[in-house]
Amino acid sequence: MDLLKLLSTNEIIAQVLGFLILLALLRVFAWKRILGLLDKRKERIALEFKRIEEAKADIERLRLEYDKKLASIDEAAKLKIDAALNEARAILEESRKNGYIQAQGIIDNAKQSVKYELAKAKDELKNEIIDLTLKATENLIQEKLTEEGDRRLVKDFLEGVDKL
Amino acid sequence: MAQTQQVQHELPNLVSLLADKIGRFTHLGEQIYLWENVIFSLIIVLIISLVAFLACRKPKMIPDRLQNAVEAVAGGLDDFICGILGAQGRKYTPFIGTLFIYILLMNLCGIIPFMKSPTSSWSTTLGLALCVFIYVQYTALREFGLWGYLDHMMGRPRGILAFSVFIPVMMFILHIVSELVRPISLSLRLRSNIWGDDLLLSVLSGMGAGGVPLLVFSTLLAILAALVQAVVFSLLTTIYFALVLTHEEEDKETRAN
Numbered sequence: 001m002d003l004l005k006l007l008s009t010n011e012i013i014a015q016v017l018g019f020l021i022l023l024a025l026l027r028v029f030a031w032k033r034i035l036g037l038l039d040k041r042k043e044r045i046a047l048e049f050k051r052i053e054e055a056k057a058d059i060e061r062l063r064l065e066y067d068k069k070l071a072s073i074d075e076a077a078k079l080k081i082d083a084a085l086n087e088a089r090a091i092l093e094e095s096r097k098n099g100y101i102q103a104q105g106i107i108d109n110a111k112q113s114v115k116y117e118l119a120k121a122k123d124e125l126k127n128e129i130i131d132l133t134l135k136a137t138e139n140l141i142q143e144k145l146t147e148e149g150d151r152r153l154v155k156d157f158l159e160g161v162d163k164l
Numbered sequence: 165m166a167q168t169q170q171v172q173h174e175l176p177n178l179v180s181l182l183a184d185k186i187g188r189f190t191h192l193g194e195q196i197y198l199w200e201n202v203i204f205s206l207i208i209v210l211i212i213s214l215v216a217f218l219a220c221r222k223p224k225m226i227p228d229r230l231q232n233a234v235e236a237v238a239g240g241l242d243d244f245i246c247g248i249l250g251a252q253g254r255k256y257t258p259f260i261g262t263l264f265i266y267i268l269l270m271n272l273c274g275i276i277p278f279m280k281s282p283t284s285s286w287s288t289t290l291g292l293a294l295c296v297f298i299y300v301q302y303t304a305l306r307e308f309g310l311w312g313y314l315d316h317m318m319g320r321p322r323g324i325l326a327f328s329v330f331i332p333v334m335m336f337i338l339h340i341v342s343e344l345v346r347p348i349s350l351s352l353r354l355r356s357n358i359w360g361d362d363l364l365l366s367v368l369s370g371m372g373a374g375g376v377p378l379l380v381f382s383t384l385l386a387i388l389a390a391l392v393q394a395v396v397f398s399l400l401t402t403i404y405f406a407l408v409l410t411h412e413e414e415d416k417e418t419r420a421n
Contacts, residue, residue, distance in 0.1 A: 006285070011288070022213065022262060023259060026213070034238040041225065
């Protein structure tokens with residue numbers, strides 16, 4: 001019962017009233033505003049986060065599209081390179097064939113020229129030899145030979161040369 | 165009054181000095197002395213109101229220092245209360261938050277020279293505990309309804325024979341007693357701790373060891389105790405609300421099943 005002596009009804013009522021006044025003041029002027037502001041800020045932050053997430057998703061989508069495009073560009077480039085290589089190979093092959101044909105023609109021409117030049121050289125050589133032989137024979141036997149005799153001698157000589 | 169016994173263990177404060185100046189045994193001096201705790205409580209009310217007014221008169225999305233500090237406290241308390249009560253805790257944040265700030269400042273008041281903790285008076289703490297008690301009972305009645313509240317007080321589970329009448333009646337009485345004891349335990353716990361701290365401060369105020377006043381250590385202890393007691397009072401209040409609100413959810417689930 002000594003404990004109860006510590007209590008004062010007036011003081012209890014005054015304290016309750018004091019607290020209720022403080023509560024009413026703070027509820028209207030502080031809590032409502034502050035909590036409202038905190039909620040607004042939270043919403044704003046959440047909205048910003050949502051926007052960031054959306055932006056991230058957009059970036060990711062764009063990246064995937066970019067990768068796809070890059071992959072398709074690579075594929076197209078590869079196809080084009082392959083086509084160009086095939087074309088180049090075909091041109092090379094054709095050029096090679098043409099070159100071969102042209103070379104063969106040149107070689108044939110050259111062979112014919114060689115044959116012709118050889119024949120020509122042989123004829124010139126024959127005439128030269130005939131002339132030389134005639135001069136040499138003339139000088140050697142110091143006598144005038146008949147045309148018929150000359151020709152026979154030359155013919156024999158030439159046959160001898162051919163056999164060589 | 166019995167407070168005369170307390171005076172012997174308390175350091176002098178502004179109000180007691182004023183009462184002494186006027187003359188403690190004059191009518192005015194006696195009245196001032198009797199309303200000592202209420203005067204200090206009103207000083208705290210004024211300080212809190214002033215700070216709240218200055219911080220919240222033009223709230224900005226990008227806060228200044230004072231608003232930032234008030235927002236940090238309010239946000240922390242809101243998180244704390246909603247962490248226990250869930251989303252519906254927001255409804256009780258102003259009540260419990262105000263209670264916490266008010267009690268904390270009243271507790272800390274005793275550490276300031278020439279001030280006194282109003283919470284070292286049982287009348288103060290009982291007044292606050294009664295506010296809690298009435299609000300909790302009102303919440304329970306509003307949530308359950310009168311019959312639902314009585315039903316809730318009779319407890320669960322119900323059975324046959326003795327269990328259908330005897331046990332529920334006993335549970336009802338037990339619940340009533342426990343509900344009535346709550347404000348007393350709540351208020352006495354706070355009052356006794358703060359009174360003990362103030363007593364310790366007054367006893368140690370004249371002592372020292374090796375040139376260091378013992379008041380330094382006991383002040384640190386008193387700050388810690390002031391904070392802990394404010395937290396305990398607010399936490400218990402939150403739990404009382406949680407008990408009422410959780411039961412409501414359980415009852416709804418039971419009825420649904």
